[in-house]
Amino acid sequence: MTVVEDLAVPPRTEVLPRGMGRRERWLRRLPLLPALIYVVVVTQIPFVVTLWYSFQNYFWDQPGGAHFTGLSNYKTVFTSPTFRGSLVRSVVMTVTAVIVAMILGVALAVLLDRKFFGRGVARTLVITPFLVMPAAAALVWAGPMLDPNFGLLNYLLAPFGVHHVAWLSTHALGSVIVVMIWQWTPFMTLIVLAGLQSQPTETLEAAKVDGAGALATFRELTLPHLRPYIELGILLGSIYLVNVFDAVRLMTNGGPGTSTTNLPFYLYQEVNNAFDVGGAAAAGVVTVILTIIVASFALRMFARVFQFEEARA
Amino acid sequence: MTSTTARPGPRRVPRWVGNVGWAVLAWAVALAFFTPVLWMAITAFKPESAAETWPPQFIFKPTLAEFRLAITGMGPFLVHSIIATVGSTVLVLLLGVPAAYALSVYPVRAWRDGLFFFISTKMLPIVAVIGPLYVIALHAHLLDSLGLLIILYTAMNLPLAIWMIRSFMLEVPNELLEAARLDGAGRVREMGSVILPVISPGLVSTALICMIFAWNELFLALNLTVTNAATMPMFLISSVPQEGLYIAHLSAAALIASIPVIIIGWLAQRSLVRGLSMGAIK
Numbered sequence: 051m052t053v054v055e056d057l058a059v060p061p062r063t064e065v066l067p068r069g070m071g072r073r074e075r076w077l078r079r080l081p082l083l084p085a086l087i088y089v090v091v092v093t094q095i096p097f098v099v100t101l102w103y104s105f106q107n108y109f110w111d112q113p114g115g116a117h118f119t120g121l122s123n124y125k126t127v128f129t130s131p132t133f134r135g136s137l138v139r140s141v142v143m144t145v146t147a148v149i150v151a152m153i154l155g156v157a158l159a160v161l162l163d164r165k166f167f168g169r170g171v172a173r174t175l176v177i178t179p180f181l182v183m184p185a186a187a188a189l190v191w192a193g194p195m196l197d198p199n200f201g202l203l204n205y206l207l208a209p210f211g212v213h214h215v216a217w218l219s220t221h222a223l224g225s226v227i228v229v230m231i232w233q234w235t236p237f238m239t240l241i242v243l244a245g246l247q248s249q250p251t252e253t254l255e256a257a258k259v260d261g262a263g264a265l266a267t268f269r270e271l272t273l274p275h276l277r278p279y280i281e282l283g284i285l286l287g288s289i290y291l292v293n294v295f296d297a298v299r300l301m302t303n304g305g306p307g308t309s310t311t312n313l314p315f316y317l318y319q320e321v322n323n324a325f326d327v328g329g330a331a332a333a334g335v336v337t338v339i340l341t342i343i344v345a346s347f348a349l350r351m352f353a354r355v356f357q358f359e360e361a362r363a
Numbered sequence: 364m365t366s367t368t369a370r371p372g373p374r375r376v377p378r379w380v381g382n383v384g385w386a387v388l389a390w391a392v393a394l395a396f397f398t399p400v401l402w403m404a405i406t407a408f409k410p411e412s413a414a415e416t417w418p419p420q421f422i423f424k425p426t427l428a429e430f431r432l433a434i435t436g437m438g439p440f441l442v443h444s445i446i447a448t449v450g451s452t453v454l455v456l457l458l459g460v461p462a463a464y465a466l467s468v469y470p471v472r473a474w475r476d477g478l479f480f481f482i483s484t485k486m487l488p489i490v491a492v493i494g495p496l497y498v499i500a501l502h503a504h505l506l507d508s509l510g511l512l513i514i515l516y517t518a519m520n521l522p523l524a525i526w527m528i529r530s531f532m533l534e535v536p537n538e539l540l541e542a543a544r545l546d547g548a549g550r551v552r553e554m555g556s557v558i559l560p561v562i563s564p565g566l567v568s569t570a571l572i573c574m575i576f577a578w579n580e581l582f583l584a585l586n587l588t589v590t591n592a593a594t595m596p597m598f599l600i601s602s603v604p605q606e607g608l609y610i611a612h613l614s615a616a617a618l619i620a621s622i623p624v625i626i627i628g629w630l631a632q633r634s635l636v637r638g639l640s641m642g643a644i645k
Contacts, residue, residue, distance in 0.1 A: 075472070077469075078470065080465070081462060082461070082471055084462070085461065085481075085525065086477070086480075088517070089484055089521055092515065093487065093518050095499070096499060097487070097491075097492055099495040100494070103494065103495050103498070158396075161385070161388065161389040162393075164385055164389075166386035168386075169389070172389055172390055173393075173632070175394065176397070177632065178397055178400050178628075181625045181628035182403075182617075182621045183578070183579045183621045183624060184579055185596040185599050186620050189599065189603060189617055190399060190403045190613070190614065190617050193609070193613055193614075194403060194414070194613070195402065199415070200414070200415050200417050201419075202399075202402050205418050205419050232399065235396070240635065240636045241636065241639070241640055243636075244644040282643060282644075286640070286641070292488070293488055293582075299581075299585075313488070314488065314582070317493060318490065318586070320494070321586070327495070330493070330494040331492075331494055331495055333491075334490075334492055337490075338491050341486060342487075345486040348486060349482070349483060352479075
């Protein structure tokens, strides 16, 4: 029913007409131009401005406006332990959340793939965390769920010897990551479930006839089949999770200390609390450069994932 | 595996036991994932005094008091959210449909570069440019305006929409297009009378996904709006007081803010998968 479709294959009609006339070429370009110009203007201009500000000394709260300071903002960024710390934390949070969410996602997808009573309702319940507004999820976890005095989690864990733990002070980073995992596991489940449903039943039947056990079938047949789906989930999940801001801002405000400060929150603080536009811009440029390095790998992976089915067909 | 299996060893458990066990396990896990949402909903119907107790109360007299309290003052936020969400989604479709067309039906030479350019903008972190973005908005007199949110949300969703719409356009049967061409339809008519009607369910899915992301967006709204364009996530934050009891109040506000997207997502589960995978999974 569901397949990974190759989006990067040549389009449907008149793929590469040789000797396409000048008029035809522009006729084809024309519909693309508004969107292209729009995206270039809205997403690239701020980056150019950011680059410019990264060489300027510019504080909101100081008179005199911006003036050139050379590389001093970059020096500050590279010597700032907060920046380095938030960079490391961003990586830790993203990698942990994506991996755990994917493992849980595969497990849930396998559970929900088989027919059982009320499967449709159970699936609907499972995807719901993803649909909750991230700001609402963060606040509901911070209050009704994790509150040390009347939170539901402490109540549920009381039989296991947990007594009024102040999760957001003692396990701040873990708590934020748990919320990220809670929100993104449904996303992974949906993608892996689509993969499971696209698995040809004949292959599975054949394996059964040959006497293969359930585990062996899963390892030898299902997992390889799921691979492009898992890659897609990891890729898209990372794109969104590396930018997680709501949970950090609303659950811990980056604290205690800087123990949950990731890059997005660090940059937010530089602008909003330190009023340091130049410093934030330099940190932003460094972030963008790092992102480009990671993204160039990700884009290659994208091309591969989206071509998978085509290569096989 | 049934009892007819040739394999030696202990007798297998009957099939129905396995099935029931499976169902119980699946339901337990599903409920575990749903619990925080359920708890939010339950707490929203409590009076504040019943929300902050130890142990937590499960039996109480439900009240709408906190909802009533929460919706006072919500009006402007709700209106702003609707305008920003609908406005950006319409703009996304207006720009995205022609672009997807130029990358699929009558493709430009560098259609592949085009596709990857769009998706690469999705990977660049908007957080990195928030300071300069603020300065640009300030000078353009767009700070704290819905226009600014619409412009930014459109840019945020456009790459995803183009990939998604393109995947729907690639599915339009060739015969339909050829028939239209034989009838002498030009490209504009071909678009209007063949492609658009065929992909209209796809456009609805695309619009739903864009609306979900725009509705839930907090970072840009928090940094670039104050009152004139503050959206529902901002309303939610403002419902957390610095002092005093607030858990029931917060839960009611969180439920109100989340419920539109939850219902849309429940109704459009299939579109959700396709949209979230950018059209890769059908």
